[in-house]
Amino acid sequence: MQQISKNHHQTNEWETDKNQKDFKKKSRRIKRIVIWVCIILTVCYAVYFISCKFFISTVEITGNSMQQTIFHGDRVVLSNQNYQPRQGDIVVIAENGTQLDTAIIKRVIAVAGQTVDIDFDTGTVYVDGIALDESAYTENGSTTKNEGMQFPQTVPENCVFVLGDNRDVSEDSRNPKVGMVNQHFILGKVTMVIYPLHHMKFF
Numbered sequence: 001m002q003q004i005s006k007n008h009h010q011t012n013e014w015e016t017d018k019n020q021k022d023f024k025k026k027s028r029r030i031k032r033i034v035i036w037v038c039i040i041l042t043v044c045y046a047v048y049f050i051s052c053k054f055f056i057s058t059v060e061i062t063g064n065s066m067q068q069t070i071f072h073g074d075r076v077v078l079s080n081q082n083y084q085p086r087q088g089d090i091v092v093i094a095e096n097g098t099q100l101d102t103a104i105i106k107r108v109i110a111v112a113g114q115t116v117d118i119d120f121d122t123g124t125v126y127v128d129g130i131a132l133d134e135s136a137y138t139e140n141g142s143t144t145k146n147e148g149m150q151f152p153q154t155v156p157e158n159c160v161f162v163l164g165d166n167r168d169v170s171e172d173s174r175n176p177k178v179g180m181v182n183q184h185f186i187l188g189k190v191t192m193v194i195y196p197l198h199h200m201k202f203f
Contacts, residue, residue, distance in 0.1 A: 057188065059092055059103070065164030065171070066090070066105050069137050075195040076105075078188030085111050085160045085183050087127070090190040090203055093162070097185025099177040105190070106162035106172050107137065116161050117152035118174070120144050125163070126152075138165045147175040158183055 061074045070076065070090070078092055085091065089108045095101055110116045110127045117126040123141035125132045134140055145168060155161050159180040164170025172178050192202045 058194065059105075059187070061105055062102075063104075064169055065166050066107070067166045069107075069165045070105065070190070070193060071199060073196075074193050074199050076190045077192045077194055079191045080186075080188035083186065083189055085186065085189075087111060087114075091160075091162070092187045092190065093181055094185045094187050097181055098179075100171060103187070104171070104178070106164050106170070108160050109163050109173070110155050110161040112155050112157050112159055114161075115152050115154045116173075118143055118146075120146045123167075138167060142167045143174075145174065147171070149174050149176060149179065153180070156180055160186070 057078050057080070058075055059078060061070055061072060061076060064072050076092075085108050087108055087110060090105065091108060092103060092105050095103045098104065109125060109132070114127055115129070117129075118124070119126070120143070123144040125134065125143050134142075143163070153161070159182050161173045162178070162181055163172045163174070173180060190203055193199050
């Protein structure tokens with residue numbers, strides 16, 4: 001009986017020692033996993049921070065001035081790395097870039113040196129004397145709302161002329177409160193809609 005008890009005691013010690021070793025192994029494995037997760041999250045955050053600081057950022061859109069292209073509540077990605085405005089780009093303009101005291105999203109219709117004219121009777125926009133075909137993003141002939149700017153207008157150096165795609169409600173370069181926008185105040189070009197998913201698209 002004593003021998004059996006002794007062997008049983010030794011077995012229990014062996015099992016306890018094995019369980020402790022297994023526990024230590026699992027603990028070390030979990031610790032390594034936690035460390036790697038922390039490292040990966042740190043790297044991801046650093047990449048995201050650097051990207052947002054220097055290359056890209058995201059903005060939630062307020063207002064309906066770009067419907068049916070971009071909608072109220074959409075979240076868009078902006079690219080601002082060495083950005084030079086081009087005709088047709090969709091851009092976000094900082095709140096201090098106009099007298100509206102709010103950030104706005106618009107489409108670049110003309111850049112520095114180009115001359116813009118609008119026939120409000122027919123709703124036609126002309127750039128350098130050529131009528132624009134805007135059917136890809138709005139209805140041709142929809143620019144009938146005169147907000148006070150006199151035309152034709154030549155875009156000054158380092159500036160852009162912008163319009164919203166939803167011309168009936170958009171406050172844009174037709175309005176003296178916006179006028180010609182200095183490109184210094186452009187936060188970036190819209191490259192895609194990322195949210196909501198059913199609105200996702202690239203530009």
